[in-house]
Amino acid sequence: MPTFLPGDMSHRDRHQLVLSGVSPRPIAFIGSQDAAGICNLSPYSFFNAFASNPPIVAIGPAIAARTGKVKDTWRNIMETGQCTISTVPYSIVHRMNIAAGEYPPEVDEFEVAGLTKRPSVLVAPPSVAESPYAMECTLMENIELRRDIGGNGNLMLLEVVAFHVADSVLSGGKLDPRRLDLVGRMGGGFYTRTTDLFEASQPLHACIGIDELPDHVRTSPVLTGNDLAQLAYVPVLPMLDGSYPQFDESFRADSFEIELASGNPDGALFVLLNSPQRHDRIMLHRVAQLLIKLGRIADAWQTVMME
Numbered sequence: 176m177p178t179f180l181p182g183d184m185s186h187r188d189r190h191q192l193v194l195s196g197v198s199p200r201p202i203a204f205i206g207s208q209d210a211a212g213i214c215n216l217s218p219y220s221f222f223n224a225f226a227s228n229p230p231i232v233a234i235g236p237a238i239a240a241r242t243g244k245v246k247d248t249w250r251n252i253m254e255t256g257q258c259t260i261s262t263v264p265y266s267i268v269h270r271m272n273i274a275a276g277e278y279p280p281e282v283d284e285f286e287v288a289g290l291t292k293r294p295s296v297l298v299a300p301p302s303v304a305e306s307p308y309a310m311e312c313t314l315m316e317n318i319e320l321r322r323d324i325g326g327n328g329n330l331m332l333l334e335v336v337a338f339h340v341a342d343s344v345l346s347g348g349k350l351d352p353r354r355l356d357l358v359g360r361m362g363g364g365f366y367t368r369t370t371d372l373f374e375a376s377q378p379l380h381a382c383i384g385i386d387e388l389p390d391h392v393r394t395s396p397v398l399t400g401n402d403l404a405q406l407a408y409v410p411v412l413p414m415l416d417g418s419y420p421q422f423d424e425s426f427r428a429d430s431f432e433i434e435l436a437s438g439n440p441d442g443a444l445f446v447l448l449n450s451p452q453r454h455d456r457i458m459l460h461r462v463a464q465l466l467i468k469l470g471r472i473a474d475a476w477q478t479v480m481m482e
């Protein structure tokens with residue numbers, strides 16, 4: 176694997192390497208105002224959250240490496256100590272791109288991008304009404320990043336003083352990630368859309384770990400590292416349950432391959448257990464893999480232990 180040292184690279188290459196590898200990044204669509212009250216709106220993907228009590232987020236407005244010019248957003252926040260951050264759903268991604276253009280300070284990018292101002296409650300700058308999740312922020316601290324070696328970054332720590340969350344993205348009073356449809360920034364002109372969601376609950380206990388999996392499971396030619404890790408989430412090695420699986424009299428199944436291809440691990444297991452290959456490791460692991468995919472970890476364990 177090649178190694179790249181930042182000091183040996185051109186600014187452009189280094190910038191793209193950071194943007195492409197540290198990704199996807201959330202996008203802060205930042206509303207700010209200058210001292211005269213002129214609004215500014217620009218996207219910043221050097222952005223993330225770092226604490227929740229109090230809620231603190233950070234953004235990274237650069238000083239343009241080519242011209243040495245500071246961003247209007249940075250100057251406005253330094254002047255007024257306030258901004259808003261609206262998240263970017265797919266429905267406004269191209270309007271966000273229009274707002275990213277370089278406009279003179281007196282241009283209001285809400286107007287240029289055709290976006291609506293949502294008045295704020297505790298700060299002066301408005302947020303983007305088309306965004307379902309927005310925050311009002313005050314400046315905690317601006318940290319200049321390595322100005323001693325000509326570094327062009329800033330890290331602005333912002334305290335969130337109010338949240339705005341649309342009803343359309345709530346389920347049972349809670350923010351529902353499936354409804355947000357946010358975009359993230361990747362390298363070059365690439366973005367990602369959060370429509371391909373999956374759940375991976377954080378275990379509340381210590382796990383047995385990959386190293387404690389039985390050898391015939393750990394060295395499986397079928398199960399991937401992600402599959403093994405989901406088996407290893409358990410706090411103790413499960414025991415073989417002689418009563419698994421149970422099929423009632425009327426249970427019917429097609430061929431092993433058809434059942435597996437149609438996402439029916441029970442059917443595939445039924446066929447397998449009624450065939451001479453019932454202890455075939457690869458076939459059992461293929462069933463277990465489907466069970467893992469369906470979130471049926473306990474059944475996957477029973478299946479791999481049948482070998």
Ligand SMILES: Cc1cc2nc3c(=O)[nH]c(=O)nc-3n(C[C@H](O)[C@H](O)[C@H](O)COP(=O)(O)O)c2cc1C
Nearest residue numbers: 217218219220221235236237246247248275276277
């Ligand atoms: C998706 C996206 C993310 C961006 N993120 C950053 C960033 O984190 N830091 C930065 O300095 N510029 C970033 N830019 C570029 C600024 O948006 C651009 O320089 C803009 O003209 C700044 O506007 P302003 O001077 O009104 O603040 C980003 C552009 C896009 C399209």
